Amino acid sequence: MNIIVCIKQVPDTTEVKINPETGTLIREGVPSIINPFDTYAIEEGLRLKEKFGGKVTVISMGPPQAMEALKEAVAMGADEAILLSDKAFAGSDTWATAYTLSQAIKKLGEFDLILCGKQAIDGDTGQVGPGIARQLGISQLTYVFKIRHLDPESRTIVVERLLEEGREVVETKLPALLTVVKDINQPRYPTFLGIRRATRMQIPVWGAADLPGADSSKFGLKGSPTQVVRVFNPPKREGKVEIIQADSVDEAASILADKLLAEKVI
């Protein structure tokens, strides 16, 4: 099994605070992490490799410091890693990101499976996975929370996808791209040996010049159809909490029930 895992380095948004004076995000000192959903994709790749043999290649597009995320994936057990980093890639929206990643995947050659997280926690779009699948002309199975069956011989895979109404069981042919949700596994921690290997590994950095088959007009800001025109703080929730106090629990519950009925939300 030749498995490619696409990962993104993101700010740990749980640590992001708003500066109350300027109303902007304070990103100083906010740690960068591997997008949590991508850690499940890495783990799933490693498990498949352990079962079927082969190798796991992690690939990321981002600034030079995204190397840390790739090293962490290697420390978890990934065999190879590629960083796509170039000023030409800067300002990419999801279209250009999917294009660039798919060009790099084409350069890597034959593969059986591409794994991605269902979305990144900073952008939350979930569009890059489907974008890569379409660029490569392969099947996409999104929101996967269980791989039921994979047969390298007949090149089929059966998964369960988590949808709003329940779980859909779907079968498709390899090569395919899967985006995974959190429930699929419990990601392992990097091992001591893994960390040593990651520290020593020279991870190649590919720029636009390393993707000669690509149309460079589709990279970065100039290849991106969407533009951000305004960034602002979400409207704050108005008013203060009304704490309901009463002599007994029943009375408090009765007051609350009346208030909710008056709000016409029931």
Next chain:
Amino acid sequence: MPLLEINKEECTGCGACVSVCPFGALSLVDNIATVDDKCTACGACLDVCPVNALSLPERPEAAAEDLKAYQGVWVWVEQFQGEACSISWEMVGKGRELANQRGTILTACVLGHNVGHIAKQAIAYGADRVFWVDDPTLAVYRTQPYANVLVELVRQYKPEIFILGASSRGRDLAGSVATELYTGLTADCTGLDIDPETNLLRQTRPAFGGNIMATIICPNYRPQMATVRHRVFEMPVPDENRQGQIIPIKPNLSEDQIATKVVDFIRQQGEVNLADAKIIVSGGRGVGGPEGFEPLRELAEVLGGAVGASRAAVDAGWIPYAHQVGQTGRTVRPDLYIACGISGAVQHLAGMGTAKIIVAINKDPEAPIFSVANYGIVGDLFQIVPALTEQFKKKLRR
């Protein structure tokens, strides 16, 4: 590697750009603005610079006549097991509004098998025209045939705007379609409006776990595509007397060319769709164990709502992941969200902070959940929740 160019000769070191940068990418070094890799080229700083010292690279512009060829507003009508999903009617309602503003018609794309009734409903909900694509290969949603049909239709009829519900299927489909068409797609919008000057679709969405909002445009590519979250826009009232045109389309699809087969669908017994739920009763660490969800289920049942959970409760194995609300779970927007024994971590608030009314029930009066709640009761949820269930039973006569 940042794209922002700073003209160091012009910069006066006033710091205006530093304070507006939403990403903290700008700082003053020796009294000159300096940008680092956190820059996303969003352009928020360009307008505040009093000396125009900041610039971003020019983007290629499309010819106006090419863009003009694209007209009309389109909506994808999602169906599941032969019934339309309510999010699609929310899209039709909003699409109607956008079409009126642009002085154009609203087209609904109905894909499925034996879904003629949905095509008729789409007219009643506000569409002027329906592309009714009925074929056995489209009975159950699959990315490839659905995307191929929509790509073909867009290429032939050239809509200006195309919106889809940001359901699992909608996001799966839109990503594929926009990639093939090479056009812009904005995910999970919570606001759509037309810029009165440029006539462009302004697409507003939360990012960074709801910490910031971004407005996005797609000036040079068509159609302008967006997916929209559940329950953001009002459900329109159907009018059975509305007239419209239903155009049957015969797709060029054959089953043996579709790699993906849907084998089965597993519905959890008694489980309600969180995304569509008007009322959610949610439990966190405070429920203490799997059986702790029982009183919450009873309350949800009396209210006709769904049961949600915080990450803590899911990670502890007390309730399946499908119930998780928050950053690594689902984003919900109910009319009423009752948080029981949930402290209110930032990640949880990101998933439910836009609920209309939030009720917090928690032992700890200092719990952050109270800072976003409309109503709160400090106390033991195992006393309060059953008491609330009893009160609602009485008052609602259920």
